[in-house]
Amino acid sequence: MVSLSDLPTDRWLIFFAELGELAVQRVTLSGGEVFTRPDLFELIDAIIENRMRYSLLTNGTLITEKTIVALSISKRRLRLDSIQVSIDGSNADVHNKSRPPNSFGRAMRGLLLLRDAGIPVTVRVTVNHHNVHDLENIAKLLLDDLGLPGFSTNEAEQMGTARCTGQDVLITEEERRLASSTLAKLNRRYDNRISATAGPLALANHFADLDDRLARGEIQMSGRGTLSSCGGVFSKMAVLHDGTMVPCNLLPSMIMGKIGIDPLQKAWLHHSAINSVRNLTGIPLSSLANCRECAYTGLCAGGCPAAVMAKFGKLDAADPDVCYRLYRQHREKYHDRL
C-alpha cells in the first residue's frame, strides 16, 4: 500500500534518472517501511539502471522467501550494499513496545532469511526507554545465538520514529549513562562487534577517547572546536516520501525544494538550508553562551545538529546530552569508568 502523500512510481523513476545523470553513487531506501511499496523492486531496478548501488532500511517484518528470490534477480544482489533490520529487544515483550504490534517474530524471521541467504544484512538497535535494561540479552541474541558479525546502535531521539511513538521511548539522562556503560562493557566483551556513530555507545567511546587525550595532555584536536559534528551534509542529503528534499531525514523542516520541480544539483550546491548546516563548521564553540567558559572546546564538536534542532529549535547550539564537561561533573554517578 502506498499512502496518499507518497510519490508515485514514475516520479521516483524520473528522480533516479536525475541522480544517474549527476553520477550519484549510492541510494538508501528507508521508511516508513520500504517493503510496503508494491513497486519496491521496480524502484531498485531503476537505481541499478542508473548506475548506482543501494541499501535498504527495514523493520524486517515483510521479508519472506519471495523477497529472497526477488533479491537474487539480475543485478539486485550485486548492487546491494546492505539491508539493515531494526531489532529493539531480545524478545517480543521488549521489541514490540517500540515497534509495530506483534512484529518481533516476523522481524526475526526476516533477519534469519536474509542471514541464511548470505545477503549482507546488518542490525540496528535503537536504545530506548523500553530496552535499556535488555541490552545484554540483545547482544547475546544477535552475536552469540544468531552469530551475526556485529550490530550497530543509536538512541531514540525527539525525531524520527519517536515523533510517532511518543515521548515514552526516549531515555532519561540516567538511562543514557546506564546504556553507555553497559554497551561499552559489552563491546569489550564482544571484541568491538558493536558499533555506533551516535547514541550511548558512541558517547561512551567519545568520552573515553577524551579521557585518554586529556591524560596525555592534549587539549585540542584537528577538526574540533567548532560545530563540526555533522559531516553527512557534505556527502549526502535526504528526500522524504513525498519528494521533499532536506539536508537530512532528521531535519525534515529544513525544506530544500521538491524533486521533479526543483533541480537537485542546484539545491545540493546552493540551497541555504543545507549550506546552513555545512556552515556550522565555521561557528566556534567558544562563541556559544553555554560553551564560552568550557575548558574542553578544543576537543568538542557540539553534537548532532538534528538533535540540537529538536531540543532548541535552532542549529547554532551545542547538544548538552553529549557535553564532556557535564559528563565530568556527573562522573561520580557513573557506575565505573566507561
Next chain:
Amino acid sequence: MNLPKRYQANPVVSCGIEEDGAVLYNPDTDKTSVVNLTGLELWLFLSTSRTADEIIAYLVGNYRDVSIEQASADTKLFIESLAPDFLLEIFDGN
C-alpha cells in the same frame, strides 16, 4: 593473426564531471577512480572501443607538445589504472 586489444569505457560506469577532471565509479565493483581533464577526454573518446595505438594517435593529434613516447606512456598508465577495477572493458582483438 592476433589483432590488438580494444579498450572501451565500461557502460555501467558513471562519470561525475568536476572542474578539474572526473570521478569514475563502477557500481558493480564499488570501485572509484579520479582522472584529470586529459583522462576525462580519453574516457569520452573511449565511448566506442579503440586500440592502444588509436588512443596514442588521438593524444598526439590533439596535444601539440606530446611526443609519441610520452603519449604511449600516458596511454599505458591510463589503461593500467582503470582496467583492474573494471572501469574499462577490454576486448580481445580476435
